[in-house]
Amino acid sequence: MYKYNCLNPIAHVGLEKFDESYVKTEKPEEADAILVRSASMHEMEFSGNLKVIARAGAGVNNIPLEKCAEKGIVVFNTPGANANGVKELVIAGMLLAARDIIGGINWVQENEEDGDIAKITEKKKKAFAGTELEGKKLGVIGLGAIGVLVANAATHLGMDVYGYDPYVSVDAAWKLSRSIHHAKTVDELYKECDYITIHVPALDDTKGMINKDTISLMKKNVVILNFARDLLVNGEDMVDALVSGRVKGYVTDFPTPEVAGVKGAIVIPHLGASTEESEDNCAKMAVKETIDYLENGNITHSVNYPDCDMGKKEGGSRITILHHNKPNMLGQFTALLAKADMNISLMANKSRKEYAYTMMDIDGDVSKEVEEELSRIEGVLKVRVIL
């Protein structure tokens, strides 16, 4: 029996994939698995029983990845599962910035009781006129799941698209429309584009990447879109640039006290992934990853351990070991099993930076003593025996 806890509401179509061997608990401290969306886990204490955290979404800056790795907790995310939802809102964001649609709608609401509204509309509407997207240059920073979709969609709107991503994956590069210009430096993109949208994770080297210096390289009247994370943009510099008119519009999915209410800022309450489809996709993927890890030890889409897959566990026992990536770990595991006269029928070992994962299928049972001896090896973080 496994227990799971949801720190945020997780779509039912995902949770219903847990069969009768899973039970929901309201207490994270007794859970084997935690499912989460945006709740911050940085201040949480993790119990020794917790094996997996599945983030139903892309960004994992709400989870202390290294602390989890050290405690032998595998953290997953759901790459691409909400990308289409975000793409559609980014396109909406560009349209809202191009014309004063919001101002126009507000004006109609304010004058809803005016019997002459149809007549005065024709006089008033010029106040809300704008420009079209066709022919404008869009810069997309970060060509991952979302960036690629945004870039491709913008080409269909007739925009001239520039993409920048020094770490672009082969998969993403294949998906990218051939008409997209490859910006070799981010400065080239800053100088050229009328609209700039960022789709990178919040990391030490991306935090504050949009600031007064980078804004000074951009065209006057640029529109900046941030559907990635608030920390990527220096809020104070953005407010100055909006107030001075250097930046025409800032469309963001992340309300902060600095930016909310500033003229030129279009602030959305983190709705990028809030569609039925995205919520369902994320929940289904997060639950699938959780089940495969708990029942088979397989790791797919982890953000703190290497991916590693030995297929479905059949018969015998499967030993899984999360450990530091250092010499002679495998040698110690196999020597210990050999000493206990145990035969390994299948084995896999993968590493990722300072962490590694070893899976071993054993023909028979694994005694408690062997499990404890494996756990005592220096550098071992968590041992599980899946029966």
Ligand SMILES: NC(=O)c1ccc[n+]([C@@H]2O[C@H](COP(=O)([O-])OP(=O)(O)OC[C@H]3O[C@@H](n4cnc5c(N)ncnc54)[C@H](O)[C@@H]3O)[C@@H](O)[C@H]2O)c1
């Ligand atoms: N608003 C929302 O609801 C919402 C939803 C999903 C994701 N997000 C945010 O958007 C981010 C991107 O999501 P995704 O699904 O496209 O992730 P992804 O991992 O598929 O893509 C991120 C891309 O950024 C690139 N990158 C990393 N550092 C870079 C840098 N310094 N310069 C240029 N490119 C860089 C990577 O190579 C990768 O291709 C997430 O990390 C998350 O913070 C927000």
Ligand SMILES: O=C(O)CC[C@@H](O)C(=O)O
């Ligand atoms: O869960 C959400 O609503 C937001 C998710 C989004 O920010 C992400 O990083 O995937």
